[in-house]
Amino acid sequence: MKFQWLEDPHHTRNRKSSPFRSTYSSTVKLLERELNAIRARNVILAAGYQSHQIKNDGMPYARMTPRHPAAALYFTVGAKSLAFPCDTFDSFPDNLRAIALTLEKLRAVDCYGVTRKGEQYRGWAALPAPTKPERVLAEASGMTIQTPQDVQSAYRAAARRHHPDVGGDNERWLEIQRAYTDLRGAAHS
Numbered sequence: 001m002k003f004q005w006l007e008d009p010h011h012t013r014n015r016k017s018s019p020f021r022s023t024y025s026s027t028v029k030l031l032e033r034e035l036n037a038i039r040a041r042n043v044i045l046a047a048g049y050q051s052h053q054i055k056n057d058g059m060p061y062a063r064m065t066p067r068h069p070a071a072a073l074y075f076t077v078g079a080k081s082l083a084f085p086c087d088t089f090d091s092f093p094d095n096l097r098a099i100a101l102t103l104e105k106l107r108a109v110d111c112y113g114v115t116r117k118g119e120q121y122r123g124w125a126a127l128p129a130p131t132k133p134e135r136v137l138a139e140a141s142g143m144t145i146q147t148p149q150d151v152q153s154a155y156r157a158a159a160r161r162h163h164p165d166v167g168g169d170n171e172r173w174l175e176i177q178r179a180y181t182d183l184r185g186a187a188h189s
Contacts, residue, residue: 015087018094024045027097034103038118040075047071047092063178071095082124133179140176145183155180 035043048066070087073096084093084102104124109120134145141157143150158176162168 018089031100043075133182136179
């Protein structure tokens with residue numbers, strides 16, 4: 001398991017105390033047991049650790065504290081890429097515990113033979129990474145782009161923020177224009 005930086009997910013406003021009373025090491029053991037049981041590969045744990053807090057082996061240095069409590073676990077099982085994000089609780093260990101317990105409960109679904117092909121994991125299928133034009137327009141607008149209508153709305157929001165007539169940077173505006181042109185072209189093809 002390797003750690004990578006996770007941007008602070010500003011959308012979570014009401015984090016809460018967790019009901020968990022366990023150590024971080026027991027959480028890591030549970031998580032490793034569950035990942036091994038489902039034969040997970042390419043495991044990445046995204047957390048609020050900055051790159052200078054992560055060693056070359058992909059693990060954080062001892063006594064390092066992430067900048068925010070959110071956690072997201074990404075891995076592959078068979079041909080499926082799965083994502084388990086959690087930003088419910090006040091601390092990173094508690095969010096990680098929630099993910100580990102969720103994996104344990106999902107795996108338990110297979111105990112009685114009702115599922116045979118990992119159907120319970122479908123809701124956690126990782127979405128494909130956005131294309132570069134989508135990323136540019138999403139970052140410039142602060143919006144998520146999922147439909148052709150979102151492209152138009154995001155472009156308008158980006159224009160209100162970054163157009164040179166409102167004090168925006170000309171280079172950034174040209175990058176936004178290219179992204180919008182590319183996305184419109186893709187929608188019409």
